[in-house]
Amino acid sequence: MRLVRSRHDTRSAILGYLWCSGGSFRPDLAAGVALTEASISRIISDLKAEGVIEETRRAAPYRGGPSLFITLSNAISVAAIEISNNRLYAAIGTLAGETLYAERYDLPDGIGAAAVTATVTRAVCELGSWAAPRGIVLEQLAVSIPGYDPDLRASPIVPLDVAALADALQRELPETPARLTNSMVARAVAHRLQMGTGVLGGSYFFVFVGHGVGAAIVDELAESGDVETCEIGHVVIDRGGRCCRCGHGGCLEPYVSTVALADILQVQESDLIGRGDRWPDDYDISPAARAEIKARLGLLGLAIGNALNLTRQRNVVIAGWPGALPAEDRAVVMEAIGASRLGGLQGIALTFSTASLGREPVSGLALAAFSFIRRSGARRAQQQQLISN
Missing domain, CATH: 3.30.420.40 (ATPase, nucleotide binding domain)
Known part of the structure; x- marks a missing residue:
């Protein structure tokens, strides 16, 4: 079926591809937006004239290949x-x-x-x-x-x-x-840029675990711009539990945020965040602390599993401090998702992204x-x- 786009949508698609890829030769750009070079040439000329994109010469990627490389403008x-x-x-x-x-x-x-x-x-x-x-x-x-x-x-x-x-x-x-x-x-958009032009098999449930804990459903972000947020950090998991900054008691966030992790490790949160993905190697984590961290990851998995009971998302991406842990510790999250999701883990794919802390x-x-x-x-x-x- 032939893809039909308005001029506005085609301009957005071209710029979105360049944004995610960091730049492209014309043939790759045309393929990336599913149009011919001829059909996008006028729009590329307009965007250059407006100063939105730049085109510079680079070594051809193969013999006889293109040498003009297009990037977003540093002048905008x-x-x-x-x-x-x-x-x-x-x-x-x-x-x-x-x-x-x-x-x-x-x-x-x-x-x-x-x-x-x-x-x-x-x-x-x-x-x-x-x-x-x-x-x-x-x-x-x-x-x-x-x-x-x-x-x-x-x-x-x-x-x-x-x-x-x-x-x-x-x-x-x-x-x-x-x-x-x-x-x-903003977190979901930045993560989509970090992913580049690849797609995780369509839409995905994105969870960020930092000073705050939130989630978003990302649906072909580079094309549609749609992001539906979910305040998963404020799911109440213990009505008599820890006080949360939102004013409620027993929310997930006070148990799994970087504030909670810093308390377990007995370090300053600012120092923890500043270490990014290096934190598990930089700190001497006692067996008791590691066991507590795994217990907190279990709570995160339970909350995600219950969120998946409310949506048809099957791809889950977790960014933030859990991504720096070894695979055997992170496995607790997947087990807990299966324990709380109707139907268990059937069809669920879980990916851990970089911490992205302090950036x-x-x-x-x-x-x-x-x-x-x-x-x-x-x-x-x-x-x-x-x-x-």
Whole structure:
């Protein structure tokens, strides 16, 4: 069956493929978006003229092969506000993935709404003040907020007043398109970029275990942009259990987050996060601590198995601190999934990804770049022209 796309969709598909692959020769790009070189040549010319992509010469991949290599442009700038690990990160980067500016602001536990709003306002102001004198035009801003729900004025995880944030953005960056979303969307988008252009047999259930614990259903993200989030970290597993930062008792998160892991290891969470995938080798883990970690992984598996009872997803990807453990320890997760999922483990495929800890604001910038791509790479000047016409 012949694939029919609008010009907008074709532009997005081309940019999405380049984003995931890191660049491509024209024949590979055409094959990747399931179109002929002739059918995409005009769009490639337009994107080059608009400064969205660049084409440089490289050694041909084979004798007589192409030598022009296409990448996303380093001249396009996007920005991010990412809240993670009790911190707020403000950053500017290029569409091609280079970070130009990054600042970190502390958001300690227990901080009030007024203080959060003041910090966010300061971060937005300083971000805009850094870009303006350098002549940097921000084509897209992404704001990643833990527990964000567009139907709620403030997140139950971080007391950020969304209306106050919108006012700050309008005042400091009035012409920059902004996307506010749940932090798990940003994590899922960044993971999809990390995967490259490969696909795990279609959609998958993505779980991130860090300072926060969340999940998302990723469905052909590079094409559709659809990400359905799931607050798996706030599934109550023990009604009389540990107090969670969301205000409930007995949520999964206080048992399996990096806060909980640091407590088991008797180390500082910031030090743990800074070690990324090296943490199991860097710490002397006692037999008692290893047994407790495996017990916590069992709780994670039970929660995932129950989540799979509510969705038809069969591919599961876990990113965060569990991915650094040896296979025999991680096997507990799969056993627990089978113990809680109706039908057991039949058809379930489980993959562990890299920790991706301490890499903020990579996820926020990835979401900003992806949001720009999803609007087909239309520059701000083009959008304003369309509005005025």
